[in-house]
Amino acid sequence: MAEADSDLDLENDEAEWPAEKPRKYDSGAADLERVTNYAEEKEILSSDLETAMSIIGDRRSREQKAKQEREKELAKVIIKKEDVKLIMNEMEISRTAAEHSLREHLGNVVEALIALTD
Structure with missing residues (x-):
């Protein structure tokens, strides 16, 4: 009878585990x-x-x-040649930079010089 009980236990254990599915194509998705x-x-x-x-x-x-x-x-904007020369000499910059500064400050030499020194 002990053998019959152990056979039942084995059968119950196998019934609890589901059969494994092949995992060959599961990761494809x-x-x-x-x-x-x-x-x-x-x-x-x-x-x-x-x-x-x-x-x-x-x-x-x-x-x-x-x-x-x-x-x-x-x-x-109209600028004077003398003003351009003054800024070029005082600030030691190119003619185009001096003209540009003067034009930005509407020909005002003082404002152009101040802006160049800042």
């Missing part, structure tokens, strides 16, 4: 999901990059246009 997610993220990042680049390009073109307009306005 997870791998495919990871690859798909990676591709989608890369696609999103590239579209974000394109959008950012176009925004930066637009901003640069606007800044360039504003700079050109500012230069046109400054070119209209």
Whole structure:
């Protein structure tokens, strides 16, 4: 009778454990999901990059246009040759830098010199 009880115990133990499924193809779906997610993220990042680049390009073109307009306005300012020579000699800078400083300060030599010393 002891043998019969031990046989029953073995049979009960086997009944509690489910049969193992082959795990050969289980990871394939997870791998495919990871690859798909990676591709989608890369696609999103590239579209974000394109959008950012176009925004930066637009901003640069606007800044360039504003700079050109500012230069046109400054070119209209009348400056004296003596003032340009004075600033060139005192500050030891090029003619274009001296002219630019004078034009920015509407021909006022004192303001141009002060701005150059700051």
